[in-house]
Amino acid sequence: MPNIPYTWRLLALFTVVVLFLALDLRNPPGQRHRWREYLFLLGCGAITALFGMSVDAVTSRISPEYFIIGKGIAEGDGFALRVAELGAQAGFAGGIIGGGVLLLVNHQPAKALGLFQVIAWPILFAAVCGTLAGGVLAVSPFYTLPLACELLDSPEAHHMTVVWFVHLGIYIGGTIGLIIAARRVRK
Numbered sequence: 292m293p294n295i296p297y298t299w300r301l302l303a304l305f306t307v308v309v310l311f312l313a314l315d316l317r318n319p320p321g322q323r324h325r326w327r328e329y330l331f332l333l334g335c336g337a338i339t340a341l342f343g344m345s346v347d348a349v350t351s352r353i354s355p356e357y358f359i360i361g362k363g364i365a366e367g368d369g370f371a372l373r374v375a376e377l378g379a380q381a382g383f384a385g386g387i388i389g390g391g392v393l394l395l396v397n398h399q400p401a402k403a404l405g406l407f408q409v410i411a412w413p414i415l416f417a418a419v420c421g422t423l424a425g426g427v428l429a430v431s432p433f434y435t436l437p438l439a440c441e442l443l444d445s446p447e448a449h450h451m452t453v454v455w456f457v458h459l460g461i462y463i464g465g466t467i468g469l470i471i472a473a474r475r476v477r478k
Contacts, residue, residue, distance in 0.1 A: 297380055308333070327403035328394050335390030335410055336383040342414055343382020344375045346421065350457055354450040361451070389413055389469050396477045409475050413468030420464025425457035 308329050315325035351358050351374040358364045364373045393406050432449055 297376070301383075325400075328400060331394065331403045331406055332387055332390045334407060335386035335393075337386070338410065339386030339389070339414065340379040340383040342417070343378035343380070343385070345378070346382075346457070346461060347374045347378030350425075350454045353457075354447070354454040356447055357451045357454040361455070385465060389465070389472075392469060392473055393476055396473045398477075406476060409472040412472040412475070413465045416468030416471070417461040417465035420467070421457045421459075421461035424460025424463075425453050428456045429453045 312326055312329060347358070348371070351371065355366065355370070358370075358374050358377070359366050362377060364370065364377065389410070390406075393409065394403060397403060397406060432452075
């Protein structure tokens with residue numbers, strides 16, 4: 292993707308949402324359901340952005356090297372803020388995608404706001420799987436990233452690998468939770 296600042300991409304997304312909402316207003320009053328769907332999407336993005344910020348706030352304390360080396364975030368003043376921004380971006384994108392999946396399987400557009408009841412599943416599974424994946428590796432160091440071993444001393448390399456496993460567990464758990472949520476919506 293071109294080097295367009297995240298703020299501008301987010302502004303473009305909101306502009307598209309407003310345009311679609313304006314088109315929805317052309318429908319008769321009983322058939323205006325899009326605003327609920329867009330509100331649900333934005334809500335999913337906001338909730339998961341907070342989740343992503345929380346995860347990255349904790350994991351950046353465990354291994355700042357994961358973010359410095361692995362994500363290219365500059366260390367120094369403002370490091371925590373840059374990590375929070377990265378977590379918010381990743382969480383927001385995941386929430387929009389997950390919310391879109393739930394809207395696709397939803398057969399009742401007028402009840403889109405009711406989908407907020409099932410978004411706890413992906414977040415819960417992401418948190419549990421991320422914690423388990425990182426916790427198992429922290430207690431039983433059976434693997435360390437080869438790149439981390441080349442660049443860092445043993446304890447830091449292990450911490451970087453633990454944080455990588457936490458994130459991997461979050462992605463896997465979020466996907467499992469999304470599948471469960473989608474099945475519940477489909478019923």
